[in-house]
Amino acid sequence: MRGSGGSRRRPLLYLDVDGPLNPYAAKPERRPAGYATHRMKPQGWLDQHPGEPAAYVKPLRVWLNEEHGRRLLELGRRYDLVWATTWGAEANTYIGPVLGLPELPVVEWPGETARAGAAERSGTGARPGVDRDPGADGTSWPAGLFWKTPHLVEHAAGRPFAWVDDELTAVDRTFVTRRHGPHALLHRVDPRLGLREPDFTTLAEFARTGTRPGGDTGTVG
Structure with a gap:
């Protein structure tokens, strides 16, 4: 995988x-303020129901906040936005249009890893650690490492980047620091709440200075 086009100095998001x-972990009866409910049947969701006709598959409930699109477009003045999700290219079909985003580049995951990680779309099941997904040289990654992390380090190819996800831990921070260097922001978002104003402030500050508010560099938020 190679990094997206653009200036080597322009960070990726x-x-x-x-x-x-999509704050999938919020209580079903307590949709977060500002979000609208959408019912979707992306192919990745249908693939999780093998043998069941598409017409009978219950649509996936997705909560989206259109204000997020505006805020991400603002960040797009400083970042190159990239989808890093098991939705894959379907994020451009189902998510981007609702938020008013243009078509964005997509990180392509290795096939087996992507299928294993698809459980995050339903909000159920354990997220697989990459210690069960060995690297290209046959070695295993550290236990507890998020399966996306080594692939994004490879994709960034040395470019500064920020990453918002709900599965980030200190293990990922250590891995990125060692393999990529300090110019990365791993920002965990609570899946019960989704992106909020402090998150956008942190992302804007990192794009401007290369550090989090408070002076930390390359940390897990």
Whole structure:
């Protein structure tokens, strides 16, 4: 995988869908303020119901906040926005249009890893650690490492980047610092709440200075 086009100095902003944009973990009867409910049947969702006719598959409930689109477009003045989600290219079909986003580049995950990670779309099931997904040289990654992390380090190819996701931990921070260097912001978003104003402030500050508010560089938010 190679990094997206654009200036080597312009940071990437990797966007997860489920958690940051779709607060799937919020209580079903308590849709977060500002969100609208959408019912979708992306192919990735249908694939999780093998043998069941598409017409009988219950649509996936997705909560989206159109204000997020405006805020992401503002950040797009400083970042190159990239989908980093198991929705894959379907994020451009189902999520982007609702938020008013243009078609964005998409990180392509290895096939087996992508299928394993698709559980995050439903908000159920454990997220697989990459210790069960060995690297290209046959070695295993550290236990507890999020399966997306090594692939995004490879995709960034040395460019500064920020990444919003609901599955980030200190293990990922350490891995990125060692493999990529300090110019990365791993910002965890609570999947019960989705992106909020402090998150956008943090992302804007990192794009401007390369540090989080408070002076930390390359941390997990």
